[in-house]
Amino acid sequence: MAHLFNRNVLLGISGGIAAYKSAELVRQLRELGAEVRVIMTRGAQEFITPLTLQALSGKPVHTELLDAEAELGMGHIELARWADLLLVAPATADLLARLAAGRADDLLTTVALATAAPRLLAPAMNQQMWNDPATLANVATLQQRGMHFVGPAAGVQACGDVGPGRMEEPAAIAQHAAALFDSGLLAGQRVVITAGPTREALDPVRYISNHSSGRMGFALARAAVDAGARTTLVSGPVQLATPAHVRRVDVESAQQMLDQCLELLPECDIFIACAAVADYRPATFASQKIKKGAERSSLELVRNPDIVATVAASSAAPFTVGFAAETSKLLEYAQAKMENKQLDMIVANDVAGAGIGFNSDENAATVLWPGGSEVLEQASKLNIARRIIALIAKQMKNSSE
Structure with a gap:
């Protein structure tokens, strides 16, 4: 209907x-x-x-x-x-x-x-x-x-x-x-989308995080549902309502997000890594609140797992889409990330621009895939999401022919 x-x-x-x-x-x-x-x-x-x-x-x-x-x-x-x-x-x-x-x-x-x-x-x-x-x-x-x-x-x-x-x-x-709207572009496909930030705990009251609002990932979930996909959203801590007909799994840390994604992987045809995952976490977690002391303090950090690279490298990997949120050399960094992590597609957006990116209702991006690219001019995040979903459907169709 x-x-x-x-x-x-x-x-x-x-x-x-x-x-x-x-x-x-x-x-x-x-x-x-x-x-x-x-x-x-x-x-x-x-x-x-x-x-x-x-x-x-x-x-x-x-x-x-x-x-x-x-x-x-x-x-x-x-x-x-x-x-x-x-x-x-x-x-x-x-x-x-x-x-x-x-x-x-x-x-x-x-x-x-x-x-x-x-x-x-x-x-x-x-x-x-x-x-x-x-x-x-x-x-x-x-x-x-x-x-x-x-x-x-x-x-x-x-x-x-x-x-x-x-x-x-x-x-x-x-x-x-x-x-006029194609509502069946991803009919029957199973889509997993990560969204929002992760929080890496220092102690029971403090954590390392970033400014991601989760809006882009939630917009992608809405667009995927509209395209007929069975959609699961793995979300970091955000203040957003779950889109209709979307299954939502809430997580806090990068490790929790990875664990959930790997658990969902056997029933995933398309994986979209939109979350702003913390690259590092504290080497140790203080079980009690860290008290203020010396004028200077140092914090040892260790690398977090790379979720999108892990998914892309898995056996029977799904069609894997990454995001590159950059403040400089946007296309250069995005192209390198796509190649190094063996992604099927990457969405590059400049988060240094005014009125787009983190905590904004609008976005602009360039979508890259092996052998091609398309510029998405500034529009609402939902409109951008729908265009990304359409490009994913098109690339999947081309790769299967």
Whole structure:
């Protein structure tokens, strides 16, 4: 059954009488599991009020291009990055013309240019306007640029004419939106993902750790489930809710994480090592709290086991994906790590950059595999995770052919 679980749908409403159907469309999208935010043009607000859409979506409605309340005042960029799908319903003849011309003179058209998400348009207009050569040429142009269309349907129109131009029914539009997403890329695969930091205890109250929030690993778990995989998440200590349909195993130290991963290995087809595992641990654990004493103190550390290298070197190793969080020489270090540890793929991300990496909701990365690579521009961690999962599925398919 089609669904939109964990999907962010940005619904654009332009100024036509069919705007009244958008209220029902919001309800249909949410019933399929989507989180919905709404953009309304000025014309749309003449047919249906923002308050109605706000009540139905549970989110503030966006109407202005220049939003002083948005972070950095760039609401269009924030919305463009948030969206997994831009759905415009109704898409009027004027809106189609402006999109075809590459206009960016209001919030909706600007977001349409700024987003990397799929764009689905549901046309709605008088039958003569739909059949006009200019409209047909605009539709052809938009289709050539990769935009998707649903409808229009044919029938009696608000003006009394009969013919094609009616906006498709909300239930059909919602189903079409769900069908755009590949939900079976990893169907039947068993995925183990590590996430978050590890803690290496010094004494009963102190430990060595890092700034990892676990968000990237948890986003990968959500994306793997959406792709049809049976997913287990081995997580260090984080303050995050377990994604739906994910089995979670909590650990503290690197050794505990390795033990759990090795236990899961016989039933693992894909292993994604996203956790920020401590490279070293204290050589000894003090059973009592270490008291403050001399002005200087030294701490002896020993190497922790290398989890991803151990998994990759195991007999019947799964498809193994590593992460390289670096602050310099990103691609050089990532390439060397992939080769030295014999990984099938590695995700390199610069954690020194502002607004991405640790404790951020967004990320940017370069994915490398033997003989290829792909740059993933800055987006939400969930969007990045879905693209990583898609690349894993593609590489696994290529390697099996």
